[in-house]
Amino acid sequence: VSTLPDGRTLRSFEVTAEDKEIEIAPGILFPAWTYNGRVPGPTLRATEGDRLKIVFRNNGSHPHSMHFHGIHAARMDGVPGAGLIGPGEEFVYEFDARPFGCHLYHCHALPLKRHIQKGMYGAFIIDPDPARHPEHEAVARSRLLGTPENAGWQEFVMVMNAFDTNFDNENEVYAVNTVAHAYAKKPIRVLKDKPVRIYLVNVVEFDPINSFHLHANFFDYYNQGTTLTPTLRTVDLITQCQAERGILEFHFREHEPGLYMFHPHQSEFTELGWSGMFDVVEALS
Incomplete structure (x- = not known):
């Protein structure tokens, strides 16, 4: 976490795609495609209005990406030509955290159903900024990580x-x-x-x-x-x-x-x- 010149918070994440065998039940192993070696991938959490920077590296055996359910530019969409990269490559996603809510991210490479089912997904949570919601400030503060509420x-x-x-x-x-x-x-x-x-x-x-x-x-x-x-x-x-x-x-x-x-x-x-x-x-x- 750092501060931008305009005073906003910059949250930086590093995410790596890798092939990894995981145990999904006692004695049952599954050849997964993972984010940071785990399924689901790490939960990424930010506050509404933060600037996000996700450094994505593909150490897997197939093309992969990170598609975020949020608002961002087309060039950050995680689809072919906009953040989908091959093995050994790196891409940096940058966008503002909005809207607040319970979202997700996942790989958008084809075949889509197989890349998702193999384990390439995770939760993406954006907490509301209480200052932007004075009519529901108490509720917003209760969702904002780090507050007493x-x-x-x-x-x-x-x-x-x-x-x-x-x-x-x-x-x-x-x-x-x-x-x-x-x-x-x-x-x-x-x-x-x-x-x-x-x-x-x-x-x-x-x-x-x-x-x-x-x-x-x-x-x-x-x-x-x-x-x-x-x-x-x-x-x-x-x-x-x-x-x-x-x-x-x-x-x-x-x-x-x-x-x-x-x-x-x-x-x-x-x-x-x-x-x-x-x-x-x-x-x-």
Whole structure:
């Protein structure tokens, strides 16, 4: 992080594409194409109005790019002729962080479905600048990383993904953040008196619709995260198409401690790995 001559913040990132074998379930290895050696790639987070500089290097075996769901010039779009580079090459993406919301980035090389399904995607979060939204300043401050208001939330990034392990254009393993049943075997511990915010992104290929269902509770939903008022209030299930995303907010203040499940309401997805638990506790031990 540095400061530009005009006083704005410059956030610089370095991202490298590389081929890497990853474990998506115990004993199941997948030959992934990755950003910085991981699937999903690192979450890139900025504040509305920041200048972003992403140095992208391709150390993989195929042409790759970074296409950001945001506002930018055509020459920064991450498509052929505008940021798509071959193995051994480098490209620098530069643009302003806007609009605020829950976004994503992914490779836009062809065949697109294969480059995404092989692991080339990640969350891209732009926090609102409270000064630009005086009518909703309190809400904006609660989303802005580093503020006392934001510290009062328990925030999680959940990238819903899946893997075609035999390359037949159908998925065999489903997950949140890649590892099947990870949050069922090791539940996510949350404090019952502290609100929860989830940045939810759907990048599942080969299945047109994914969903998120929260057991024994309801949440407010901000579709795309580009508003400071909910798109939906008091719902326990939302659906997302491919590349759709949003923000979920809820709490367990009125609940007794215990394990509360979350999963898609496509039973096949749940049974093949996309399931988890919140371990609601009075205090973190």
